[in-house]
Amino acid sequence: MNKLQLLLFTLIIGISSITSAQEQKKIKIEYAGKLTIDNENYPGAKILTRDDAQQVHIEHGGANMWCDKAIHYSKDNFIEAYGNVKLKQGDTINMTSKYIEYSGITELAFASGDVVMTDPNSTITSDTLYMDRTRQQAFYRSGGTVVKDSSGTITSKIGRYYMDQKKYQFVEDVVLVSEESTINSNYFDFYSDTGYAYLFGPSTITTEESKTYCEKGFYDTENKIGYALKKARIDYDDRIIEGDSLFFDNNKSFASASNNIKITDTINNSIVKGHYAEVFKEKDSLFITKRALAITVQENDSIYIHADKIMVTGKPEHRIINAYYNARIFKTDLSGKADSIHSDEKTGITKLINIPRLSKGDKFSVVRKPILWNLENQMTGDTIHLISNPESEKIDSLLVFENAFVISKDTLSQNGYNQINGKRLVGLFNDKNELNKVDVTKNAQSIFYARNDKQELIGIDKSKSGSISILFTDGDIDEYTRFNQIDGNLFPESKFPEKEKFLKGFDWRDDERPRSVEDLFKDDPPLKLAVIKGLEDYIPQDDFFDQSLNDRINASKRIYKINPKKQKSLLLYPNDFDNLKWIKNNITVIKNTEYAPNGNMEADQIKNTSKKVGFITQSINETNGSFKYSIWLKGQGHVKINLQEMYGDFTVYNKLDVNLTTNWKLYEINATKENDGHKIRCAISNIVEGDTVYSWGATLIKIPKDQVSISQPKKDNNKK
Template sequence: IGRYYMDAKKYQFVNNVVLTHPDYKINTKHLDFYSESGYAYLYGPSTIVTDDSKTYCEKGFYDTENKQGYGVKKTKIEYDNRVFEGDSMYFDNTRSFASATNNITVTDTINKSIIKGHYAEVYKDKDSVFITKRALAISVQQNDSIYVHADTLMVTGKPDKRITRAFRNTKMYKSDMSGKADSIHIDHQTGLTQLINLSRLSPKDAFAVKRRPIIWNLGNQMTGDTIHIKSNPKTEKLDSLIVFYDAFLISKDTISEDSYNQISGKRLVGLFDEKNNLRQVDIIKNAESIFFARNDEQELFGIDKAKSGSISIFFADGDIEQYNRYNQIDAKTYPESEFPKNARKLRGFDWREDERPKSVEDLFSDDPPLNLPVIKGLEDYVPQEEFFDESMIGRIEKAEKAEQPKASKDVKNKQKNNKKKRSKASRHLPQRILDSMQQKKEKPKPLMEASEN
């Protein structure tokens, strides 16, 4: 059903509307189309299909001349291998660009990754997504997903060469590993994750120390200037870890409340076992260590402090199982009573367990309160007024009577029997209106009530 409003130069269509053009096809429940400007207002479940994308919304606008539009209810754009969703979305098909606000999800169906946030921009031709406001990247894996949160996330590159970059206040969480850094760079093709420090700040700057990249695995904390984590993209297994410059590994003593096993050096190389737990750690160059030595009954029999060229440590279930020192060894084991408490921490010691994300929710613990803008946009759809009202039907019936010829009774009977023939005034009326008019004609008049004597 459609109408045309001459003053506004607007077409209004309802129920299963299709607008076809060589460059696009629109399907919608209700459509207001302005012929002069080419503006189309869509209400109800609607799609705009082009050669390279499909846009869905339940309330939106589309400029058919400039191929720009927006949706303000359940908007979704599908293109290539991605699905882009948000509460409010603007799109420009001439630039292959879209932006969205509030409750955004971008799903990469090939790489099995999802990014979320509350403001995003998508550049289709550049294979680029920018997202901020509680930005969260999720790499969906069969056994355990990886979550990365930052002030800003960027995902770029073709599906087989995808890169994720996280900037400022970056945190990551996995059930067996978590970390923090100023920035994180993930190469999904090679499986290399880099936790990067703020290079513009001096190492002595308190802010730089706070932002120094950190990794937690079971009971172990590792820090350094830069951290690389290598994993196998196919098997989803962690392979190795490298900490560059000022490497520091700390694990809390299993029994004592304020005792920590510590190793520091210039560089750290770690290897993981089949369960993604640290199995071996090598500290290379200028290695220093403090170990709280215990016997099989977990009784402390001494505190071991040493310097050496390098150290190899082997872990079992997160605890130190064995360690070996190499080159220029200077080591001594002290009875606990002879080792001063103020000497039990190596230079640069910084236990940061209180910063450790232990769940996905912890990734957002330092974020300010989230205040989302109110989406206004289009007014709700206003149903059409009844076109064939009582006044119009009355005029049609009057016109029909005026058209009836003054013929003989036989002619009238002949016309009465010819049901298909209608007058000019009513021949194009919808059947439901004709049926209503006929029912009125056939409705018996009420009998007059007998007056009381």
């Protein structure tokens, strides 16, 4: 073979390969029961119908489609399929509908009428659905439903399915309903193979046990666990949990929180704050740390408890607060410190206790006893009990066990302190939460700076007795009485030995006293908050009809039903219901108040303006034939769409009762009219006061005779 022959052979093989590739891209008719030609109504098309044996079978690029009737435009590589349409792509994607149009050039399918698409993981249902085989995506924009058995049912106004990723993107009015929970969101990404859901914008997850709110979050619908970010909040029956980041396990009714946490007890009117917390709902317990603070809210003066760690346990009617290590308590007229503080809200007993962590013989052990301050008095002991009245929320009494010691500074001397110690102390408070009486029993000792009415120092009184009773006024010692006094002397200040000025165990700790809520934290180490990595921000989905898809559509040189505005209609002004061509009765039209199914702000609102029933209608110059009237509607209320006679007795040829929903739906009716000389009109009727009706895309098409038996009236699933 010479070079010229080789070149010609190669060229022929190349042309043959190109031709073969082009032929492979052509829509193929694998089977048809009957073939007819109707150039008057379908120029350049072949009309294919099924027979009794099987449906029309169509194939293109690995996808197969079956239908009762098809109109095939072979030159344009385009086909319309009618009646019991089934489309199958590979072993995974199956779609059924009443109608599909498909282009072999764009590989774009448009399905309408009870559309159902399934893959191994989920099922989509919608009135209309777009399927782009080139990008392996499906899209609806007039409301749809996705069902995944183990995760539940998802509805939304707009939905998009990325088949390769097994990913859905839902937009607007998104609701997922399962046996265990209901999720509401504005933007919702869902992976059908894992059941993972990503929530963006105001979102809620509601179960029988809880309600979780966030504006960015994740939920594993299979395992019922997730986390919430951005204004995150979980509501239980008796608690509200808020924080920068919340993790929750709905199987265990468990939640943990990080950073800027606030947990509110809605029954007991108390609050716990901190920067890490765990809540066990079933166990009625919570644990919180990192600047932990428990607040018991009272009418006049709240009580604040701070510690390294705080646990709250018990049923709502019997909450117990346990604050461990470096615990402190504060209210405006009382404050204290201890190794731990335990408060029982039912009994009203608050205990200040030291927990021995080092042996007494350990030379590094420093014992600082529990301490309490009230007005100008400092009280210490091995254990301190504060007893409150749970009903009045006022402090009733004070008990100090072992090594009780009361100190108050004599404000007129430079370094003088009134002191009382003994084994046990009992104190009583007045209605102002002021200590007004103290009894110290067993081996009581005292030092008092005695003064006359002019506050002149008389002397320093030091004594021992069996017990001492002291009365206070405005925090100052007003009167004291000794019982079973052993000895005692009143010394002039100049003759009082310096070493005798302090009783054994004296420890003035005024510098430790919390004088505000902020002081509770003054000795805490620097706070280091956890770094919350969280979720990526929401990325709005690209327009399904982007430039590349529009270029493919334009290249196909066909006008499809994919774009409702381009569909030929006998009606004028299909989107402008305010136009005079539309006759209005007892209604008014507000133009361009809602986004239409095509995504543009061009849908009109129709409102009733009187107590009477209203309607809007348009007639055409046709007196006979078969017609299909379709219109997009949404809103609230019950209306009708009609095909009827224009004059005469206004005969109704067909009507559909419509129960409006918040999602756009395309409603259709068909009717056949004999030639009686009267025009036909289409209408939206039965509009009453209080109805909210949005309308768009009204079309009226005359149905060719050969399609009359196939084009059936659209059923309204919401019809009552």
